[in-house]
Amino acid sequence: MESSLAVLVRLVHAPIQLAQWSDQLGDPDIGAQGWFAGVTRRKTKDDAGVVRVTHTLHYEAHPTMALSELDRIATEATKRFRLTKVIVIHRLGEVPIGQVSVLxxxxxxxxxxxxxxxxxxxxxxxxNVPIWKRETYQDQSTEWIHP
Incomplete structure (x- = not known):
């Protein structure tokens, strides 16, 4: 889904690499580019402070609603922060330890x-985005997580 030249949002099933998206922000008239990559970590603390070892994450989404909400957030960010461009890429399916879930x-x-x-x-x-995360721990127990 692409609502304007300033906003690019995608849901993908393949690994996310910064290099494949970095040229999308290129603009000779801007002075700042910033990136955030959310990566699957190995250890997670639960609400009680107990450390759990993660085996993998799995993401599911309502694609139409998720893309619409991602587009809304990105478009609002361009206005609120006077941004030239915004890119949001979220991976669906299994995301192993050390790989990017969201860019x-x-x-x-x-x-x-x-x-x-x-x-x-x-x-x-x-x-706000209807994307749900299922965490599978080293002991093979699972938990659905959504704030």
Whole structure:
């Protein structure tokens, strides 16, 4: 889904590599590019502070709704933070340890806007986008996680 030249959102099933998306932010008239990559980590603390060892993550989504909400968040971020471009790529399916689950990139004339936009976009994604995560632990137990 692509609502404008300034916003690019995708749901993908293949590994996400920054190199394949970095040229999308290129613009000779901007001074700041920022990226956030959410990566599957091996250890996770539960609400009680107990450390669990993760084997893998699996993401599922309602694709139409997820893309629409990602587009809304990215478009709002361009206005709110005066961004030139926003890219949000979220992986679906199994995401092994060390691989990227979500990649967010944005650019603006100066770094404060880019630095402020990245956590705002991720917070909106985590709170509002219908993407669900199933964590499989080393002991093969599973848990669905959505904030």
């Amino acid at each position: 967010v990139g944005c650019c603006s004339g100066h770094r404060p806007e880019t630095f402020a936009a990245l956590p705002w976009i991720m917070d909106g994604l985590k709170s």
